[in-house]
Amino acid sequence: MRRPLGAAAAALSFLAPAAAAAAGFADPPPAPPPGAADAPIPIDALIEALLEEHRAQEADAVLASLLASDPRNTDLLFLSGMVAMERDDHQRAIRLFRAILIDHPKAERVRLELGRAFFVAGDYGNAARQFQFASAGHPPPVVQANIDKYLYAIRQAKALSYSLDLSLAPDSNLNGGSSSREVTLYGLPFDLSDEAQRHSGVGAQLGATGEWAPHLGANSRLRLGASLQRREYSGSRFDDMTAALYAGPRFVMRRWDLSLLATASRRWYGARPYDVAAGGRITATYYVTPQVGLTTDLSVQTVRYDAATHLTGLLSSLGETIVYALTPSSGVVGRAGISRTRARADAYANWSGYLAAGYFRDLPAGFSAYVETSLAVGSYDASLPAFGARRVDLASSTMINLLNRHIVLSRFTPRLSYSYTYQHSTIPLYSFDRNRVELGLTTTF
The missing domain is CATH 2.40.160.40 (monomeric porin ompg)
Incomplete structure (x- = not known):
């Protein structure tokens, strides 16, 4: 079973499989089997491995190099946003997730992560807006239950x-x-x-x-x-x-x-x-x-x-x-x-x-x-x-x-x-x- 993308991503990582399916995102390819050392490692698996080893800076460098030649690749932008969250660079994560939604406004998984980024950054108004719109896609019950928790937490946490x-x-x-x-x-x-x-x-x-x-x-x-x-x-x-x-x-x-x-x-x-x-x-x-x-x-x-x-x-x-x-x-x-x-x-x-x-x-x-x-x-x-x-x-x-x-x-x-x-x-x-x-x-x- 694939593990979540780092500790900071764990707050919403349990949303990923169901939310990705609901949004039309393809499941990532499985990691290569043992013994297939010469098989290419999928980029998402590589980034996940680097994050689990607390090498977020290296993960960022890998993605930056790939984005230099393919700056509109939504998968790379999404992974960069997740790495930015791991590095506590919430404003950069917000910019990256927004960049995806500009061309793909119906991408529910991205809205969920954007909502989480706003929440961690303390921008509760925009966080609530993203979670509410994500709810309109009728996500699976496990996803909706956790969206509800975030919305309730936003209403309680909003102080300024x-x-x-x-x-x-x-x-x-x-x-x-x-x-x-x-x-x-x-x-x-x-x-x-x-x-x-x-x-x-x-x-x-x-x-x-x-x-x-x-x-x-x-x-x-x-x-x-x-x-x-x-x-x-x-x-x-x-x-x-x-x-x-x-x-x-x-x-x-x-x-x-x-x-x-x-x-x-x-x-x-x-x-x-x-x-x-x-x-x-x-x-x-x-x-x-x-x-x-x-x-x-x-x-x-x-x-x-x-x-x-x-x-x-x-x-x-x-x-x-x-x-x-x-x-x-x-x-x-x-x-x-x-x-x-x-x-x-x-x-x-x-x-x-x-x-x-x-x-x-x-x-x-x-x-x-x-x-x-x-x-x-x-x-x-x-x-x-x-x-x-x-x-x-x-x-x-x-x-x-x-x-x-x-x-x-x-x-x-x-x-x-x-x-x-x-x-x-x-x-x-x-x-x-x-x-x-x-x-x-x-x-x-």
Whole structure:
């Protein structure tokens, strides 16, 4: 019987035979029988023998020499990745396994080893993603059981996490303004103010989140998190920034994640304070299967506006999200939600809801694509006296996200995003359309 590739590989070595068969990898040729000294030794057998003798540096040199003449050989790249893991060079292993997946996105065995490399490197978000997609290939029970162990360990081990997005954002309607130059108030025409009219421009966008989650007990943690969202344009009239904080306990069970959080946020618009909010949120995720997660999010917060005090009130929302990994290289996302906004003026109190569906796929040449379409509706409680009508909005949106996993700058990869939104309103002032492009870098891929 063949032995595993070294001590460091042992954590997932028991996955190898079943996972390789499931992924379509051929079993390695057997070692030559005793007495066949002149028979060529298969490269995988040679590398295994060197690793068992703790000669990983020599194994690396052998593979480097072979790759110099055949740099796209997937078997050699895979063995090099395993040797890199043996040498605790986890980032190099990640690069090598990713290089294989660029041309072979359905290679489940490689996804398993990439997930393990991310796990050992402490990048739990990307590790979980790889294991979930590997689960979608319906591996044999022994493989799936160990994937489950890794996913549970990830949810318990994740203590420090962050994400960062930087982009340039050309926008055809950065303030969501009307294309009209004129508005009818109390039955009379008035010129629309410059700030209410449609404006286009190119801005810079920053999105950053971070969380520290120290242990409270065997299956619980304290979540302490912060986020910052900023869009900045020429001048400052339409700059938009929100800073948020949250804190509370998180309970981790075999199939459940439950967080009870206190939340607070501050928003600035046009370089001036706009609103402040405080409240609470309950987030619960149930893992129906390793590749299917269902998340429920309930939040209640009081929102106080600095200038537009007639908008001040209570905001309550309920959202559902389902993530389903269809295959080792594709998945779907479904989202739905409803919210209730109360305000001091009834004409600004409203009910709103949304539905969204998205599809993700890893493509050849290292590209990954995500397409989402959504529909949102908002219905207000009372008529706006100046317009003599009650506002009802219906908005549709389509978004396409494209990134290339082949290009990695430290932990960043390039991202290109395009979205189109059209909103129809019973009050024409609130009808608009918008094209938006984002070109930047992201740590989430």
